[in-house]
Amino acid sequence: VSESLETLFGSDTGLKLQPESENWINGVIGLLKAHPEMQISIEGLTMIGDLSQAAIQATAVMNALRKDEALKNRPLWASGKDGNFSEGIDIVIHPDYRKFYYSVKSEMQR
Numbered sequence: 001v002s003e004s005l006e007t008l009f010g011s012d013t014g015l016k017l018q019p020e021s022e023n024w025i026n027g028v029i030g031l032l033k034a035h036p037e038m039q040i041s042i043e044g045l046t047m048i049g050d051l052s053q054a055a056i057q058a059t060a061v062m063n064a065l066r067k068d069e070a071l072k073n074r075p076l077w078a079s080g081k082d083g084n085f086s087e088g089i090d091i092v093i094h095p096d097y098r099k100f101y102y103s104v105k106s107e108m109q110r
Contacts, residue, residue: 001026001091005057010088014055017064025061028091029068039075039094045083054080061089 005012008021032040042062044054051109058078065071 001093002088003099004088007014008061008089009057013053015053015060017060021064025064029065029071032065033068033070035093036074037096037099039096041077041079041092041094043090043092044078044080045088045090046080047085047087048084049082051080051082054083056080058072058089061091 003024005014007024008017009015010018020072032038042058042065044056044058044061046054055078058080062076062078065076066074
């Protein structure tokens with residue numbers, strides 16, 4: 001799940017979430033509530049190499065997600081990354097791979 005820095009922060013270098021980002025944030029919250037078994041990480045992507053700025057942007061998104069009561073104690077991670085030729089915020093979904101593995105293993109033994 002991705003969104004542009006312009007939409008979320010008003011510019012590539014903005015650090016404060018804009019009111020226009022609320023719909024996107026609420027959509028991510030809905031996704032997380034619907035799938036409580038999944039872990040997520042928030043990645044701030046930068047093309048200019050300012051990883052601290054990207055990490056601050058990702059942390060702002062993480063903090064906005066944590067404002068929802070259902071997500072307060074849920075593990076969330078934020079980081080800044082080199083986006084190569086893209087900038088924005090990526091929500092990376094991490095399914096329960098062990099559960100998936102055992103499910104496939106069980107199906108293959110039938």
